[in-house]
Amino acid sequence: MLARYGTPIYIGVTVLGAVGLALVCHHLYGWPPEWLPLGLLAFIGALTWWLPSTSSDGLIHFTADNVVVLAAIPIVGPVGAGVVGLVMAALARRRIALHRRVFNMAMASASAMVGGIAYDLAGGSLSVGELHGVMPLILHVGLPIVVADAANLLANAGLVAGVVRLSAGVPFRLQLLDMLTSSGLTQFAYGVVAFVVIVMWLPGDLGPVAVLVGLAPLAGARWALLQYGEEREARERALGALVAAIETRAPELEGHSARVSAMAAGMAQELGLRPKEVADVRTAGLLHDLGTVVVAPGQEGADHERSAVLRGAAMLQDLPFLAGASAVLEQVAHAGPHQAAPTLAAEVVRVADDFDLLMHGDGLGPAEAMELLRSRPTMVEADRVLAALSRTQRAHDDGPAPDPMVAT
Amino acid sequence: MNRHRLESLVLGLGALALLWSVVSASDELLEALGQHTAVIVAFLLAITVGELFRVGMPSGRIAAPVATGSGIALAVLGPVWGHDVFDVPAGVVTLVVATGLGLAQVLRAAMRRPTQWYLVAARTVGVAITAALMRVGFIDGEGVWAWQLDSEREAWLIAVVMMGAAAAGLYADIVLTALVQSERWELPAATTLRDELGEAQALTVGVIAAGPLVAFLAPVIGLAALPLGLLPMVLTYIAVRRYAANRATYRQTIAALSRLTEAAGYTPAGHASRVASRSVAIARSMGLHADAIQQLEYAALLHDLGQVGLRSPIPDGATVLAAPDDQRRIASEGARIVRRTEVLDTVADLMERQTTPFRHVREWGEEVPLASRIIKVANAFDDFSHGRADAPSVEAALERIHLGLGYEYDPEVVEALIRTIPAPSALTLR
Numbered sequence: 001m002l003a004r005y006g007t008p009i010y011i012g013v014t015v016l017g018a019v020g021l022a023l024v025c026h027h028l029y030g031w032p033p034e035w036l037p038l039g040l041l042a043f044i045g046a047l048t049w050w051l052p053s054t055s056s057d058g059l060i061h062f063t064a065d066n067v068v069v070l071a072a073i074p075i076v077g078p079v080g081a082g083v084v085g086l087v088m089a090a091l092a093r094r095r096i097a098l099h100r101r102v103f104n105m106a107m108a109s110a111s112a113m114v115g116g117i118a119y120d121l122a123g124g125s126l127s128v129g130e131l132h133g134v135m136p137l138i139l140h141v142g143l144p145i146v147v148a149d150a151a152n153l154l155a156n157a158g159l160v161a162g163v164v165r166l167s168a169g170v171p172f173r174l175q176l177l178d179m180l181t182s183s184g185l186t187q188f189a190y191g192v193v194a195f196v197v198i199v200m201w202l203p204g205d206l207g208p209v210a211v212l213v214g215l216a217p218l219a220g221a222r223w224a225l226l227q228y229g230e231e232r233e234a235r236e237r238a239l240g241a242l243v244a245a246i247e248t249r250a251p252e253l254e255g256h257s258a259r260v261s262a263m264a265a266g267m268a269q270e271l272g273l274r275p276k277e278v279a280d281v282r283t284a285g286l287l288h289d290l291g292t293v294v295v296a297p298g299q300e301g302a303d304h305e306r307s308a309v310l311r312g313a314a315m316l317q318d319l320p321f322l323a324g325a326s327a328v329l330e331q332v333a334h335a336g337p338h339q340a341a342p343t344l345a346a347e348v349v350r351v352a353d354d355f356d357l358l359m360h361g362d363g364l365g366p367a368e369a370m371e372l373l374r375s376r377p378t379m380v381e382a383d384r385v386l387a388a389l390s391r392t393q394r395a396h397d398d399g400p401a402p403d404p405m406v407a408t
Numbered sequence: 409m410n411r412h413r414l415e416s417l418v419l420g421l422g423a424l425a426l427l428w429s430v431v432s433a434s435d436e437l438l439e440a441l442g443q444h445t446a447v448i449v450a451f452l453l454a455i456t457v458g459e460l461f462r463v464g465m466p467s468g469r470i471a472a473p474v475a476t477g478s479g480i481a482l483a484v485l486g487p488v489w490g491h492d493v494f495d496v497p498a499g500v501v502t503l504v505v506a507t508g509l510g511l512a513q514v515l516r517a518a519m520r521r522p523t524q525w526y527l528v529a530a531r532t533v534g535v536a537i538t539a540a541l542m543r544v545g546f547i548d549g550e551g552v553w554a555w556q557l558d559s560e561r562e563a564w565l566i567a568v569v570m571m572g573a574a575a576a577g578l579y580a581d582i583v584l585t586a587l588v589q590s591e592r593w594e595l596p597a598a599t600t601l602r603d604e605l606g607e608a609q610a611l612t613v614g615v616i617a618a619g620p621l622v623a624f625l626a627p628v629i630g631l632a633a634l635p636l637g638l639l640p641m642v643l644t645y646i647a648v649r650r651y652a653a654n655r656a657t658y659r660q661t662i663a664a665l666s667r668l669t670e671a672a673g674y675t676p677a678g679h680a681s682r683v684a685s686r687s688v689a690i691a692r693s694m695g696l697h698a699d700a701i702q703q704l705e706y707a708a709l710l711h712d713l714g715q716v717g718l719r720s721p722i723p724d725g726a727t728v729l730a731a732p733d734d735q736r737r738i739a740s741e742g743a744r745i746v747r748r749t750e751v752l753d754t755v756a757d758l759m760e761r762q763t764t765p766f767r768h769v770r771e772w773g774e775e776v777p778l779a780s781r782i783i784k785v786a787n788a789f790d791d792f793s794h795g796r797a798d799a800p801s802v803e804a805a806l807e808r809i810h811l812g813l814g815y816e817y818d819p820e821v822v823e824a825l826i827r828t829i830p831a832p833s834a835l836t837l838r
Contacts, residue, residue, distance in 0.1 A: 134629050189639060193640065196637065206563045217617045218614065218640045220612075220640075220641075223611060223614075224611065227651045232654055234751040238661045238662060239661065242665060249717070
């Protein structure tokens with residue numbers, strides 16, 4: 001029931017919540033004082049959504065819409081900010097299903113109004129044009145805007161994590177943490193830039209030009225961040241060539257690295273490891289056989305399993321961004337097949353590797369492979385690890401998770 | 409002396425800008441320093457500190473967004489809340505900025521970091537242009553700077569004029585810097601200019617807009633405008649640093665991949681990196697674009713990757729001595745592995761074509777990318793010289809390459825190869 005109707009019910013509740021917040025804000029603050037600035041802000045906000053703002057790997061976001069929404073709070077009031085969020089999401093150029101668009105509109109609007117209420121509670125002024133001097137502006141606009149920024153982010157991340165939990169099964173806490181930790185500094189900067197825009201727009205009498213003057217200097221940062229995302233994606237993909245090299249030397253391992261990587265990452269997630277550890281486990285799983293390539297032809301047979309893993313780990317040490325994965329591989333090597341692995345991450349990689357070899361190498365079924373692993377004497381937190389393996393295997397058998405609903 | 413002609417020219421222009429500043433602002437300099445002490449000290453600090461936080465772009469361009477943004481801001485600055493209107497001649501602005509940049513160089517030298525005075529000269533000239541343009545009185549006799557004091561003037565027009573003046577100065581700075589860099593790296597000036605102007609245009613736009621942002625904030629919040637208005641530049645600095653560092657780790661990944669064949673004993677140690685640096689040197693001397701050079705470098709690093717599929721290594725890993733069919737098989741195996749990444753398709757194409765003899769181009773009009781022809785020559789040079797740089801090894805390698813000139817190797821590439829090799833006397837000294 002929950003899997004089938006959970007998402008539509010959640011979207012309905014979010015829409016109702018946004019309407020309720022709009023009524024509360026209207027009761028507290030009234031209609032926006034002017035409609036022309038509201039239209040302009042909504043238009044500029046929609047434009048920021050039209051610019052490419054996400055790198056191809058989908059991990060690096062850089063969109064100035066938060067600046068516009070936050071600036072809208074003192075300029076056109078909390079209800080106006082809600083309308084700006086609503087219009088921006090409605091006019092998003094990206095083609096998405098209607099129910100997703102409706103969710104995005106409700107979410108953007110509700111987050112903006114939550115930000116508006118937080119701004120007021122933090123002592124924010126809704127008559128900024130009358131303020132003069134540094135301290136009054138910082139106390140009654142700057143600091144409240146930073147508070148509004150944080151509230152906006154929390155509301156946004158919470159709503160998105162909820163829908164991703166229901167539509168894709170990603171744990172709520174994991175998704176929330178991921179969103180909050182990935183955009184910390186940028187989010188704070190949005191708040192400060194919004195403050196700058198407000199100061200220029202109202203006391204500075206610059207009007208809507210303030211948004212352009214405030215946002216233009218971010219062009220370089222936006223460019224560099226998106227480039228960074230693109231290159232990071234390329235770097236991760238370049239690791240695929242290492243796997244291809246492994247499979248060229250050992251064709252019998254075709255597909256093994258990718259399966260171990262996916263299985264180990266799934267288990268790490270199930271076990272509640274931190275996002276960084278999950279990423280390290282994923283890479284370690286992918287490259288755990290690298291050592292088999294780094295050996296002279298004809299010498300493979302005389303090789304010891306442990307030294308092969310160590311050679312692979314040593315090669316990765318040259319790559320600072322793979323230091324974590326390299327450490328996990330070293331732990332796997334030092335443990336060897338007859339000792340307990342020193343960390344849960346290493347155990348996960350080892351179990352995923354063994355499980356895949358039993359399934360695809362020895363042709364055992366999942367139940368038999370699991371039973372064999374269970375009888376192994378040394379294993380760190382055996383029950384938890386095997387339970388995670390079992391759940392990940394089941395999820396894999398049920399097919400890939402549906403696309404998460406990308407909300408922002 | 410002739411070797412540093414352009415650098416001397418840029419240093420001379422910087423000195424001229426300073427001389428003009430001293431002469432034109434001598435009457436008002438002391439008065440300005442007394443009247444605007446707080447403003448001048450704040451900007452001096454921002455410029456000096458900003459200049460200490462530089463970042464090297466992948467093209468070699470050195471960006472210091474905080475310092476450059478602060479310099480432009482001072483050149484366009486007008487009213488400042490809580491202080492007198494910053495009504496000073498362009499010469500005073502130029503002297504303040506040059507002092508800040510110079511102080512940073514002294515500090516860099518004290519910290520044993522590299523100093524580049526030509527950068528100071530180019531930026532000084534750029535700021536002098538911006539400040540002078542803002543104060544030119546050709547429109548209403550007072551100069552566009554004075555528009556900031558006129559509440560009747562349209563704000564957007566003031567913003568556009570400020571950005572125009574900032575752009576003129578910043579582009580002058582970029583052009584002068586590119587000229588010096590082309591001379592230092594012995595590259596064609598047109599290529600360096602194209603790369604410098606083409607790379608990171610968004611970064612240039614961002615820096616251009618930072619000055620006007622500070623100038624628009626200052627009348628409302630005074631000197632707090634400086635940290636607030638420069639925050640986007642700080643973010644830019646952080647983002648560009650992350651980008652540049654990431655580009656470096658991407659290259660390290662490719663380099664690690666290239667070392668697979670060396671670690672497994674297929675190819676001699678250092679072969680891939682030597683072929684890559686030789687290829688890059690040849691490409692630069694032939695005026696290839698920065699992006700093309702990047703792809704070439706990756707392809708050169710990975711050119712022997714296909715050897716991991718061999719059952720037994722070829723002697724010394726020297727593909728130049730292998731049979732043509734084996735050469736082609738190794739190249740396509742390497743390309744197949746690299747294509748698995750889905751992001752290095754161009755690199756894979758270059759790798760695949762590196763074995764094609766030049767006569768296919770000459771006689772049958774086959775299209776072989778210049779980068780592939782470069783890798784072929786660089787690889788042959790390293791294989792024949794066994795990676796040694798002593799004169800006899802180099803001469804022997806060149807001799808072998810000359811035997812295949814026009815038939816196996818592209819004569820223009822070979823000519824460029826010779827240009828990248830130090831003179832015989834230098835070789836002997838090694």
